[in-house]
Amino acid sequence: xxxxxxxxxxxxxxxxxxxxxxxxxxxxxxxxxxxxxxxxxxxxxxxxxxxxxxxxxxxxxxxxxxxxxxxxxxxxxxxxxxxxxxxxxxxxxxxxxxxxxxxxxxxxxxxxxxxxxxxxxxxxxxxxxxxxxxxxxxxxxxxxxxxxxxxxxxxxxxxxxxxxxxxxxxxxxxxxxxxxxxxxxxxxxxxxxxxxxxxxxxxxxxxxxxxxxxxxxxxxxxxxxxxxxxxxxxxxxxxxxxxxxxxxxxxxxxxxxxxxxxxxxxxxxxxxxxxxxxxxxxxxxxxxxxxxxxxxxxxxxxxxxxxxxxxxxxxxxxxxxxxxxxxxxxxxxxxxxxxxxxxxxxxxxxxxxxxxxxxxxxxxxxxxxxxxxxxxxxxxxxxxxxxxxxxxxxxxxxxxxxxxxxxxxxxxxxxxxxxxxxxxxxxx
Amino acid sequence: xxxxxxxxxxxxxxxxxxxxxxxxxxxxxxxxxxxxxxxxxxxxxxxxxxxxxxxxxxxxxxxxxxxxxxxxxxxxxxxxxxxxxxxxxxxxxxxxxxxxxxxxxxxxxxxxxxxxxxxxxxxxxxxxxxxxxxxxxxxxxxxxxxxxxxxxxxxxxxxxxxxxxxxxxxxxxxxxxxxxxxxxxxxxxxxxxxxxxxxxxxxxxxxxxxxxxxxxxxxxxxxxxxxxxxxxxxxxxxxxxxxxxxxxxxxxxxxxxxxxxxxxxxxxxxxxxxxxxxxxxxxxxxxxxxxxxxxxxxxxxxxxxxxxxxxxxxxxxxxxxxxxxxxxxxxxxxxxxxxxxxxxxxxxxxxxxxxxxxxxxxxxxxxxxxxxxxxxxxxxxxxxxxxxxxxxxxxxxxxxxxxx
Numbered sequence: 001x002x003x004x005x006x007x008x009x010x011x012x013x014x015x016x017x018x019x020x021x022x023x024x025x026x027x028x029x030x031x032x033x034x035x036x037x038x039x040x041x042x043x044x045x046x047x048x049x050x051x052x053x054x055x056x057x058x059x060x061x062x063x064x065x066x067x068x069x070x071x072x073x074x075x076x077x078x079x080x081x082x083x084x085x086x087x088x089x090x091x092x093x094x095x096x097x098x099x100x101x102x103x104x105x106x107x108x109x110x111x112x113x114x115x116x117x118x119x120x121x122x123x124x125x126x127x128x129x130x131x132x133x134x135x136x137x138x139x140x141x142x143x144x145x146x147x148x149x150x151x152x153x154x155x156x157x158x159x160x161x162x163x164x165x166x167x168x169x170x171x172x173x174x175x176x177x178x179x180x181x182x183x184x185x186x187x188x189x190x191x192x193x194x195x196x197x198x199x200x201x202x203x204x205x206x207x208x209x210x211x212x213x214x215x216x217x218x219x220x221x222x223x224x225x226x227x228x229x230x231x232x233x234x235x236x237x238x239x240x241x242x243x244x245x246x247x248x249x250x251x252x253x254x255x256x257x258x259x260x261x262x263x264x265x266x267x268x269x270x271x272x273x274x275x276x277x278x279x280x281x282x283x284x285x286x287x288x289x290x291x292x293x294x295x296x297x298x299x300x301x302x303x304x305x306x307x308x309x310x311x312x313x314x315x316x317x318x319x320x321x322x323x324x325x326x327x328x329x330x331x332x333x334x335x336x337x338x339x340x341x342x343x344x345x346x347x348x349x350x351x352x353x354x355x356x357x358x359x360x361x362x363x364x365x366x367x368x369x370x371x372x373x374x375x376x377x378x379x380x381x382x383x384x385x386x387x388x389x390x391x392x393x394x395x396x397x398x399x400x401x402x403x404x405x406x407x408x409x410x411x412x413x414x415x416x417x418x419x420x421x422x423x424x425x426x427x428x
Numbered sequence: 429x430x431x432x433x434x435x436x437x438x439x440x441x442x443x444x445x446x447x448x449x450x451x452x453x454x455x456x457x458x459x460x461x462x463x464x465x466x467x468x469x470x471x472x473x474x475x476x477x478x479x480x481x482x483x484x485x486x487x488x489x490x491x492x493x494x495x496x497x498x499x500x501x502x503x504x505x506x507x508x509x510x511x512x513x514x515x516x517x518x519x520x521x522x523x524x525x526x527x528x529x530x531x532x533x534x535x536x537x538x539x540x541x542x543x544x545x546x547x548x549x550x551x552x553x554x555x556x557x558x559x560x561x562x563x564x565x566x567x568x569x570x571x572x573x574x575x576x577x578x579x580x581x582x583x584x585x586x587x588x589x590x591x592x593x594x595x596x597x598x599x600x601x602x603x604x605x606x607x608x609x610x611x612x613x614x615x616x617x618x619x620x621x622x623x624x625x626x627x628x629x630x631x632x633x634x635x636x637x638x639x640x641x642x643x644x645x646x647x648x649x650x651x652x653x654x655x656x657x658x659x660x661x662x663x664x665x666x667x668x669x670x671x672x673x674x675x676x677x678x679x680x681x682x683x684x685x686x687x688x689x690x691x692x693x694x695x696x697x698x699x700x701x702x703x704x705x706x707x708x709x710x711x712x713x714x715x716x717x718x719x720x721x722x723x724x725x726x727x728x729x730x731x732x733x734x735x736x737x738x739x740x741x742x743x744x745x746x747x748x749x750x751x752x753x754x755x756x757x758x759x760x761x762x763x764x765x766x767x768x769x770x771x772x773x774x775x776x777x778x779x780x781x782x783x784x785x786x787x788x789x790x791x792x793x794x795x796x797x798x799x800x801x802x803x804x805x806x807x808x809x810x811x812x813x814x815x816x817x818x819x820x821x822x823x824x825x826x827x828x829x830x831x832x
Contacts, residue, residue, distance in 0.1 A: 033550035040549045047551045252457040256464060266813035267806045268770035274788060274805070278798035282478045283471045363567035370569075370776055377569055394577040402566045402574065409565035 061085050071389035089393045090400050093384050097400070100219015100374050101383050107151070107211055111222050114148045117141060118229065126415065142233075149218075149226070151210035159197025163190040215293040219374040221404060227293075227375075228362035231300035235361075236354065238301065239308025240347075244338065246309065247316055257309070264306035269364050272299040277371040296368055300361065307357045315350030316342065348423055355416035359409050366405075376401050490795045491516070497790050499781045501697045512791045519786035520808060526704055526782065527769040533708035534768060535761075538715025545720050556716065563713035568771055571710050576702035576778045583698075609697040627670045635659045699780035703772065711768050715761065722757035723749065762820035766813050773809070783808055 021027055034044045064084025068091070069075045075086035090097070099108055121141035124134035143157035167190030175182025201207075218226060245257035264272070276295040284290055319342060327337030347354075369378030380397045384390050390397075444451050479485065491513040498508050503521045506514055545556040563571070583605050642653040726749050734748040773784040781789075783805060792801040 033548065036548060040547075043547070043549050043552050047549075047555050050555065051551075250453045250457050250460075252461055256460065262814070263810065266810040268773040268784075268809055270773045270776070270784060271788065271802060271806050271809060274792075274798075274802045278792075279802055282475050282799065285474050286477050286481055359565075363565075366567040366569045367774070370774070377567075377573070381573070394574070394581070398570055398574045398577065402570050405567055405570065406562065406565045410561060413565065 067091055072391060072393055085396050086393050087396055089384070089390045089396055096220060096379055096384065097376060098220045099222050100217065100379060102217035102219060103213060104211060107213065110148045110210065114145050115225065117144065147210065151212040153201055153204060153206065154208040155201035155204055159194065159201055163193030163197060166190060166193050215291045218293065220379050221376045223373065223375040224362070224365045227297060227300060227365040227368065230297050231304050232358045232361055235301045235305035235308055238305035240312050242305055242309035243312035243316060246313055261306045261309050264303055269303050269367055270370060272303055273367060273371050275299060292373065296373070304357065304361045308354055311350045311353035311357055312346065314353065315346035318349050319346055351423065352416050352420045355412060359412050363405060363409060486799060488800055490797050495791065496794065499786065501700055501781060515791060516783060516787040519781060519783035522780065523772055523782040526700060526707065526772045526775065526780070529704050530707040530711065530768045530772065531765050534711040534715055537708055537712030539719050541712060541716035542719025545716060546723060560713045560716050563710050568706065568710045569774055569777060572703060572706040572774055572777055575706045576699065579698050579702045609695055610701055611695050623674060624667060624671050628667045631662050631666045635662050697780065699778040703775050703778055703780050707768050707771055711764050715764055718757055718760045722753040725756045726752045758824055762817060766816055769812055769816065770809060
């Protein structure tokens with residue numbers, strides 16, 4: 001009989017069984033990633049202990065933090081022997097940390113707006129997917145920012161911008177025939193504009209004027225950002241010229257650039273700041289007084305441009321020589337081949353390096369506190385820690401400064417990594 | 429028939445200076461030189477006028493004058509009657525001291541962190557990533573200040589060690605960790621100590637010779653000579669024998685609490701320790717990134733090929749991966765060592781008397797010789813930087829040669 005047949009044929013698939021507990025989910029992940037070998041297990045336990053002790057040490061300090069007090073004594077009274085932070089100093093001295101202690105409090109909106117606009121102006125430069133028309137604002141921005149931060153009549157930046165625009169227009173017009181001619185005509189036209197505009201703005205000092213703030217009143221984080229942005233933006237073109245000069249076949253040009261770059265890279269920034277502080281004034285004509293902040297910007301720009309020059313030189317060297325030869329065989333002259341063929345490719349390679357150097361520059365702006373300028377660190381070490389109310393509140397203040405710099409620099413370096421990936425895929 | 433039209437050399441015309449590529453570069457360089465000379469002479473003229481106006485002159489005579497200030501941390505004899513030059517020398521040695529110490533610990537820290545960041549242990553890798561990101565993205569000056577305030581705040585003052593029932597005790601009665609600095613036992617050299625040191629150096633040289641010999645035998649005859657135990661024996665036995673044969677000529681001087689401070693032994697000031705620490709932990713984060721990138725730059729096929737040859741894990745690392753990774757790692761490493769040397773000038777912020785603190789700090793302020801002092805300072809750093817990069821370039825080249 002068919003029913004008695006012992007042979008068994010399964011007609012449907014057995015359901016998949018779940019893998020054993022040790023081979024799935026969290027357990028598998030833990031086994032593979034944390035306890036794959038005895039050494040790994042020891043390391044895991046050790047790391048967990050490190051994390052635990054850091055959290056156990058700092059958590060009460062954060063949680064017990066006092067936010068409302070007028071002095072460190074009051075903080076200790078409120079804490080009453082419990083370990084805890086005294087964040088009240090950040091709250092009370094917030095304007096000083098951000099704007100310095102001399103910037104007029106009624107004008108705080110000006111640096112705020114400038115910083116916001118900075119982001120708007122940077123956006124089209126940083127993200128190439130944004131509409132190109134936004135770049136127009138990026139070009140106007142430096143002049144606008146000058147007016148907002150330093151104040152005075154709006155005629156000064158307007159005249160500066162018009163002169164600049166006229167110069168660029170003339171350069172465009174004439175450089176189709178000869179690069180040098182365009183350059184010279186552009187410079188002359190711009191100078192004429194500035195000369196006459198100077199009289200105009202001197203005569204109308206109150207026209208659309210904001211309260212003028214002298215450079216020495218800048219301070220706090222604002223000073224760091226100010227120094228960082230100006231030094232970086234000026235030093236990028238300068239660095240490109242230095243790099244081109246160093247690659248040049250003309251020995252005198254080459255050696256001028258090599259000596260400049262190697263000299264700047266060979267000395268610490270702090271000695272250059274000493275130069276800005278005590279020596280540079282000797283090299284200006286007698287009876288002119290150039291502001292310390294301007295002298296510092298000059299030295300920082302030199303410093304940064306030497307480093308950027310090295311990065312760009314790396315980019316230029318990385319280009320295959322066929323590119324140079326192709327440009328030559330098309331009959332392009334030096335300026336054209338650089339502008340149209342070499343630099344666009346070389347700069348693309350060196351953008352991540354340039355961003356890294358610029359982050360370094362932003363961090364190095366804290367060094368100005370050593371020549372007794374009151375940037376973020378200078379404010380903390382000077383006017384805040386030396387007062388009797390907040391004497392000895394190191395951790396909170398330096399921790400805050402560190403956190404601010406971390407946020408800024410980390411996001412810039414993340415941007416640089418993102419950009420690197422973008423550029424990489426577009427090359428393939 | 430000749431297709432060449434022998435171009436006679438064109439007669440030189442003045443307009444060719446501008447229009448002919450062959451001559452234009454001369455014109456251009458001439459003008460560049462002219463502009464440079466103009467700038468330099470303009471600045472020089474301003475300098476002379478300004479100096480005359482301020483009644484100053486440039487002279488290095490001040491280096492001979494007594495300095496009149498004291499330096500706590502010093503490697504050579506110095507007192508407040510010594511000259512400014514001597515003070516600068518103390519500063520130079522202090523700079524070199526912290527730079528060398530910093531380079532060593534930064535390398536150790538960086539290499540460890542870089543390798544651990546590639547570990548297959550998730551939590552260790554993440555921990556190292558956090559370390560790298562935190563330290564790379566915060567200015568070194570802030571780290572120096574934070575670490576020095578930790579140092580001063582957390583460690584006890586020397587007076588805490590006083591009394592019958594002190595708040596703090598010395599570690600093994602040898603090391604005292606105080607807020608002012610770390611006191612450690614220092615060696616005292618008696619007669620005959622030179623022989624012991626000489627023996628030690630000789631035994632190290634012989635270990636190197638032995639290893640070289642073993643390697644040559646391996647390459648030429650394929651014989652493996654085990655050097656491990658021999659090296660260890662050579663390292664310890666001769667020196668210890670001579671040491672006891674000469675009646676222990678090198679002793680240890682322990683730091684002792686006298687009054688309110690420790691005396692004797694080796695003393696490292698808090699400022700030195702915190703600067704050293706900050707420099708090495710900060711630069712270590714950068715080195716970790718470079719080491720990681722270097723190891724990752726070696727193609728995976730290399731590891732697999734080495735494994736296919738039957739090499740064990742540590743041989744794969746030592747013989748195949750590291751030699752190739754080092755080629756990527758060493759050039760940026762050179763610039764990090766230079767950075768440590770240059771960043772050590774931030775000693776000024778914590779009051780460690782390096783060359784910037786002595787020559788560029790107190791000497792400059794006391795004598796008012798700003799130009800001379802800063803020029804000397806720059807010259808010193810320039811010499812250091814250029815010589816380190818020269819030495820490292822030679823080393824770099826020797827590694828690169830093995831490429832093909």
